[in-house]
Amino acid sequence: MEKNTKRANLLPYGRQWIDDDDIEAVIKVLKSDYLTTGPAVREFEKEIAQYVGAKYAVSFSNGTAALHGACFAAGITKGDEVITTPITFAASANCILYQGGKPVFVDIDRKTYNIDPKEIEKHITSKTKAIIPVHFTGQPAALDEITSIAKKYGLVVIEDAAHALGAEYKNRKIGSISDMTMFSFHPVKHITTGEGGIITTNNKEYYEKLLEFRSHGITRDRNKMKEVHGPWYYEMQFLGYNYRLTDIQAALGTSQLKKIDRFVEIRRKYADQYNAAFSNLPQITIPYQHPDGQSSWHLYILRFNQELLTVNRKEIFEQLLSMNIGVNVHYIPVYLLPYYQQLGYPKGLCTNAEKLYEEMITLPLFPKMSQEDIEYVIQSVKKVISMYSI
Numbered sequence: 448m449e450k451n452t453k454r455a456n457l458l459p460y461g462r463q464w465i466d467d468d469d470i471e472a473v474i475k476v477l478k479s480d481y482l483t484t485g486p487a488v489r490e491f492e493k494e495i496a497q498y499v500g501a502k503y504a505v506s507f508s509n510g511t512a513a514l515h516g517a518c519f520a521a522g523i524t525k526g527d528e529v530i531t532t533p534i535t536f537a538a539s540a541n542c543i544l545y546q547g548g549k550p551v552f553v554d555i556d557r558k559t560y561n562i563d564p565k566e567i568e569k570h571i572t573s574k575t576k577a578i579i580p581v582h583f584t585g586q587p588a589a590l591d592e593i594t595s596i597a598k599k600y601g602l603v604v605i606e607d608a609a610h611a612l613g614a615e616y617k618n619r620k621i622g623s624i625s626d627m628t629m630f631s632f633h634p635v636k637h638i639t640t641g642e643g644g645i646i647t648t649n650n651k652e653y654y655e656k657l658l659e660f661r662s663h664g665i666t667r668d669r670n671k672m673k674e675v676h677g678p679w680y681y682e683m684q685f686l687g688y689n690y691r692l693t694d695i696q697a698a699l700g701t702s703q704l705k706k707i708d709r710f711v712e713i714r715r716k717y718a719d720q721y722n723a724a725f726s727n728l729p730q731i732t733i734p735y736q737h738p739d740g741q742s743s744w745h746l747y748i749l750r751f752n753q754e755l756l757t758v759n760r761k762e763i764f765e766q767l768l769s770m771n772i773g774v775n776v777h778y779i780p781v782y783l784l785p786y787y788q789q790l791g792y793p794k795g796l797c798t799n800a801e802k803l804y805e806e807m808i809t810l811p812l813f814p815k816m817s818q819e820d821i822e823y824v825i826q827s828v829k830k831v832i833s834m835y836s837i
Contacts, residue, residue: 454771454772457771457772458773458823459811459813460809460810460812460813461635461636461746462815463639469699476694476698483691483695484662484693484694486694487694488691488693488694488697490701492505495622495647498622499620499622501622501648502648504648505645505648506643506697507644508643508644508689508692510631511542513629513631513690514605515542515546515688518542518546519656519657521576521605522603526547526574527546527575528548529548529575529577529578530551530553530570531550531552533555533782533796534555534583534777534804535778538609539579539607539781540552540782542579543579550782551570551575552800553566553569553570553797555583555800555803559588559589560734561583561588562593563799568596571596571600571602576602577603578597578603579605579606581607581609581610582606582608582614583746584747585714586611586614586736587741590616590617590625604627605625606622608621609636609745610745611743611745612637612711612743615740615741617739622647627648627653628646629646630645631644632644632696632700637707637743637745638706638707639699639700642696643696643700660687660688661687661690663683663688663689665682666682667680709814711743714745714813717812718812721810721825722734725749725828729752729755730751730755731751731752732752733749744812746809746812747809747810747811748807749808749810749828750803750807752806753806755836756835760805760807760808762835766834767808767827767831772810776804776807777809778804780797782796783804
């Protein structure tokens with residue numbers, strides 16, 4: 448590609464990679480006797496659990512539903528408080544509200560952009576029930592510190608690992624460490640089922656609650672029933688939801704999972720190239736890589752130093768977009784969203800998070816990008832920096 452020649456079409460910030468074997472896996476299910484919640488779902492759950500090193504996995508229709516299920520299994524109810532980060536998608540906090548709980552937003556670490564463990568303990572009260580750390584961009588949160596705090600106060604830890612399939616913390620796969628861990632399979636994530644999510648856990652009680660929660664609160668386990676009318680009988684024992692994944696989706700997920708290591712390897716390679724290209728530019732800050740974790744690089748975030756630029760983040764964003772680079776911003780601090788403002792969360796609640804929001808831009812990063820794509824993004828960012836540097 449000629450240097451700085453504008454692309455003919457938009458390069459998105461993320462995109463799925465579907466091969467013929469993925470399509471064949473789906474076709475096989477379409478020709479089978481089961482289309483929903485059959486053998487393909489059980490196979491997918493088994494493979495995910497094995498991959499992350501957990502005893503159990505329960506699939507859901509999407510990541511948000513999975514988080515809702517985890518909050519239910521953890522016993523979160525009206526009046527409970529749950530600590531989480533504001534730099535995340537709204538679902539990380541919404542799942543608390545679904546159960547009648549109250550999200551308590553704790554500021555982020557200035558380096559990692561993940562929830563700051565030093566701030567967590569300051570926000571624990573007698574009403575605190577759980578902590579939902581988010582592995583933002585795929586970089587693991589400080590799980591040792593978070594787990595220690597949780598044990599001290601008897602709290603449940605639910606990891607939001609929507610960004611972190613394939614990530615590792617101290618040589619352990621994310622998904623095998625805390626009480627429960629959620630993964631998302633939206634098309635921009637590491638593998639896709641179209642829409643889908645899963646909870647992994649080592650706790651049998653949580654596992655059984657999750658299974659029933661995703662299927663109307665219904666059980667067919669005779670040991671749990673109040674009475675038995677016959678072999679057809681089932682009982683709805685609490686108000687659950689229809690949050691089931693289909694066999695069609697699960698077959699796609701199992702096929703995709705076979706490629707996860709290659710997908711993550713490519714993401715890491717491209718992130719390394721971005722880091723090498725941008726590390727010596729004082730106008731921007733590249734992502735910090737914590738020595739305790741190995742990121743799976745769902746997102747690549749650049750932070751722009753406003754003091755060394757003549758324009759703000761919005762103008763840089765628009766300039767890159769005009770070059771057909773599908774930049775994005777992840778995320779608006781959750782409590783700044785209108786709904787949360789109506790709930791009474793004040794602006795200025797988490798100063799580190801709000802400052803990061805004003806200065807960050809997400810660059811394209813996904814396995815199906817070509818080397819030419821990566822070089823175009825690098826050249827374009829450098830061009831914009833040179834245009835607007837003081």
